Amino acid sequence: MDIEESRLDGNAAAGLLGEIFPFEMTMVRTLCAACGAMEPAGAEPVYADAPGIVMRCLHCQSVLIKVVHGGGRYWLDLRGVACMQVDER
Amino acid sequence: MAGTAVLGRLTWQVGRVVNSMVETPRVKSLTLELPAWGGHRAGQHVDLRLTAEDGYQAVRSYSIASPPEVGSVVVTVERLDDGEVSPYLVDELRVDDQIEVRGPIGGYFVWEISQGGPLFLVSGGSGIVPLMAMIRHRLAGGSEVPIMLLYSSRSHDDVIYGTELEALAAMEGIRVVQTYTRVQPPGWEGYSRRIDESLLGDVAPPPGERPLIYICGPTALVEGVASSMVALGHEPTRIKTERFGPTGR
Numbered sequence A: 001m002d003i004e005e006s007r008l009d010g011n012a013a014a015g016l017l018g019e020i021f022p023f024e025m026t027m028v029r030t031l032c033a034a035c036g037a038m039e040p041a042g043a044e045p046v047y048a049d050a051p052g053i054v055m056r057c058l059h060c061q062s063v064l065i066k067v068v069h070g071g072g073r074y075w076l077d078l079r080g081v082a083c084m085q086v087d088e089r
Numbered sequence B: 001m002a003g004t005a006v007l008g009r010l011t012w013q014v015g016r017v018v019n020s021m022v023e024t025p026r027v028k029s030l031t032l033e034l035p036a037w038g039g040h041r042a043g044q045h046v047d048l049r050l051t052a053e054d055g056y057q058a059v060r061s062y063s064i065a066s067p068p069e070v071g072s073v074v075v076t077v078e079r080l081d082d083g084e085v086s087p088y089l090v091d092e093l094r095v096d097d098q099i100e101v102r103g104p105i106g107g108y109f110v111w112e113i114s115q116g117g118p119l120f121l122v123s124g125g126s127g128i129v130p131l132m133a134m135i136r137h138r139l140a141g142g143s144e145v146p147i148m149l150l151y152s153s154r155s156h157d158d159v160i161y162g163t164e165l166e167a168l169a170a171m172e173g174i175r176v177v178q179t180y181t182r183v184q185p186p187g188w189e190g191y192s193r194r195i196d197e198s199l200l201g202d203v204a205p206p207p208g209e210r211p212l213i214y215i216c217g218p219t220a221l222v223e224g225v226a227s228s229m230v231a232l233g234h235e236p237t238r239i240k241t242e243r244f245g246p247t248g249r
Helices: A011-018 B086-092 B125-140 B162-169 B197-203 B219-231
Strands: A007-009 A029-032 A038-040 A045-047 A053-056 A063-070 A073-077 A081-085 B013-024 B027-033 B045-051 B057-063 B073-078 B098-105 B119-124 B147-153 B174-180 B212-218 B239-244
Touching: A007 A011, A007 B219, A007 B239, A011 A045, A011 A053, A011 A063, A011 B057, A011 B098, A029 A063, B027 B086, B045 B073, B057 B073, B057 B125, B073 B086, B073 B125, B119 B125, B119 B219, B125 B147, B125 B212, B125 B239, B147 B162, B147 B197, B162 B174, B197 B219, B212 B219, B219 B239
Parallel strands: B119 B147, B119 B212, B147 B174, B212 B239
Antiparallel strands: A007 A045, A029 A038, A029 A081, A045 A053, A053 A063, A063 A073, B013 B027, B013 B098, B027 B073, B045 B057, B045 B098
């Protein structure tokens, strides 16, 4: 499958991330550790056809978040996110 | 306020199918009755989960078609012939059957009346579903926000919500433009090509009106339309996209 065709939006990660976080992850703003761009997670490109889900930066394509679920566990890699801004509500 | 979810992790609940409606030969709308539903916003989706006898589970996301003003949740599902979930949902699932549901999910690709407009909605195929929730929300909520809907289908037979779209097109403040990319009805004088920049230039509200733009459909359509809209002078921050992957949703 073409990598371009497999690109989805942050929405596609909302279900899996919603199993881990108690807030709506698509509205969380993520600061890219590589380029410093800040966007709502819902706007970031997501690739969901790996064993897990990979969210990349909309601007520099660096990996922001990797999450894998299996065998009753989650593995969450947030190294690509320098900061997350979460609304209080 | 409808849609204010209780803070907490997403959990599954068992819903019951209370109505099933054929939209096209490949598409059905299913009305789900859910025991614990805190309301939703137009544009959000739910996840549906099927469990096989051997324990194998498959989860897919489907946009909610019904407006927040309606208590029930309607999902519109297109059968993808090589799909794992959609053939079951479209061909096998019956009224009174149960299915696991979680949601509502997503807070980004959402429109509420308070956000104003005008709205420019662009969809291909089953990408119409969350946009229809927005249009239904506008009507049910008594809003007069102008809406322009551009909808690309392969043929007239593939048009989802066709009768409703005809009624909408006759309403004040709502315009519907369709394009048929493969087969056109006899005597069709409208667009008969994929959505491109010149087509968008013809039908989109001008950048000066600062429309809120929602684009939903296959990845190629969404990315083509989004970049064309930016090229036409629209602000990227007013463009929201939702791509359906090649495996469908």
